[in-house]
């Protein structure tokens with residue numbers, strides 16, 4: 036298949052200092068060789084690295100000193116010839132190199148086009164391709180290992196197993212429809228179908244359960260610190276965002292890059308909401324009254340509700356509890372170093388089962404307990420990050436939910452002793468839906484839509 040040669044700046048994960056221009060396609064070697072001065076790149080061994088100088092061929096002007104990796108098809112990420120030009124002069128020089136190869140025959144890659152080619156050439160399946168995208172976006176180590184795991188194909192493998200079970204079941208039903216005279220076979224089939232459908236449904240449900248954690252790991256838990264003025268919100272913010280824990284991340288996807296603050300608490304990424312400028316103007320939080328707190332609540336998954344232990348519970352405090360009622364709340368009774376005026380029975384009553392932690396932020400007491408409570412809220416002690424296959428992709432979640440519905444329909448029909456060919460329709464539908472997760476039977480437009488979300492150069 037003839038493929039034009041694409042090029043883009045592709046900076047590898049975790050190696051921000053080195054900039055790479057990557058080319059992929061039939062002409063990748065010729066184009067690179069055309070602008071490379073020291074040797075003939077078209078007849079070097081595959082998977083080797085070459086030091087040299089890039090020149091403007093017409094004028095022989097030197098453009099850049101580079102290291103060039105040559106990787107010949109098919110053992111490459113895209114299964115096409117790939118050339119990677121490593122530049123060490125930062126963004127200006129890497130841009131010059133990109134312009135050079137674009138002037139000499141390469142086309143600028145569309146976002147995600149490298150990964151799209153890897154998919155179209157059968158190098159990776161769709162859920163692995165989406166994992167590459169998640170990897171680019173992942174914010175913490177936990178999110179990173181989740182994305183890597185998915186790229187490994189663990190989710191794909193699980194989905195394949197489930198589909199295998201379903202296809203065997205369908206085969207069984209077909210035999211049965213072809214030989215309806217064996218009544219006892221029918222009964223067995225009905226029982227077997229029920230078991231299989233129930234098993235697959237159980238697996239689908241446990242994948243869906245991991246989706247919540249997956250989303251959180253990728254995007255961070257939207258966290259709002261609320262409370263009356265002077266209870267210690269800014270102090271808590273500063274402790275959580277202590278410099279060695281804070282990660283400041285640029286979030287792509289909006290017209291201008293938004294800066295958000297991420298705090299990593301025991302592997303749980305908190306995305307602190309409404310914190311813009313807090314470090315510069317120490318007292319901005321103080322000005323956030325109950326009204327502002329209510330607004331922050333709308334974006335939040337987790338509420339840290341701070342009370343002052345040095346004074347009795349007020350109506351204002353109760354109003355905040357009321358506003359946060361349907362959300363995950365952790366109550367912090369602060370200033371335990373001062374005389375306690377708050378009635379803990381009142382606090383526990385209004386907390387309605389939410390964890391209550393006592394702290395003295397000024398003396399850094401109770402911070403461990405608070406961090407533990409945050410971790411517990413999201414991992415329930417049950418998520419073992421070592422060997423869970425997470426589902427963290429919106430499209431996967433929707434497909435799994437639809438598969439769950441189809442399985443419920445199948446089970447209902449079985450319960451009502453409906454004809455088996457009706458059941459088979461639902462089973463086949465489940466099989467198709469699961470197939471879409473790993474990219475079988477997906478339409479071209481869906482593929483285009485998915486890959487256009489990728490960062491350039493991947």
Ligand code: GDP
Pocket residue numbers: 262263264265266267268269270271320321369370371372373394395396397398
């Ligand atoms: P905010 O208005 O809710 O943001 O509260 P701040 O964090 O600005 O704290 C208000 C005041 O309470 C400041 O003077 C803090 O030093 C003080 N403060 C915060 N936490 C504690 C604590 O645990 N004990 C005592 N004694 N004072 C505290």
Ligand code: ZN
Pocket residue numbers: 287490491
């Ligand atoms: Zn990007």
